[in-house]
Amino acid sequence: MNAILTIDKAGRKKLLLYGAGILMVDTIAIALAFYLQLHGYWILTFALLFTAVYAATVGPVTWVVLSEIFPNRIRGNAMSLATVFLWIANFSVNGSFPVMRAHFGLPVTFGMYVPLFVLYFLFVYIRIPETKGKSLEEIEQILIRKH
16 A cells, blocks of 8 residues: 555554564564575565565655654755755665675674664654644644654
C-alpha cells in the first residue's frame, strides 16, 4: 500500500515509527541471513521487504513531515537546508557501505546500521509531534510549546 494513500488515515508519526521499527528488524534479519549464509531467496525476500517498507513509510513520510514542521516564514530555507542534510546522509550511507563491507563483511556492516534505526525511532518518538489533521499554524504552536 502506498504511503501517500495512507498518510492522512494512519498519521505521520505512526508511519515513521512503524517504518523505523520494521526496517530495524529487517536489517537485523539481513545481517543474520548473511551471518548464517542463508543466501538466495532469504536475502532477496528481506531486501524486497526493506524496499517496500521504506517506500511506504520512512521515505515519503519524511518529506511530508518536513514540509509541515517548519514555520511559514522560514519554510523555504529550512526545507532547502533539510534537503541538503538528507542528501548528505544518503551519500554517507551509500558511500560508506562498500568500504564497510570490504573491511567488516556484510553481517557486521548491516548490523552497524541497526543502531541508526534505533536512534531514528527514538528521535521520532520523543521529538516529532503527530501532524495528522492539524493546520500548519496548529503544528507551529505545538512545536513552540515543546521548546
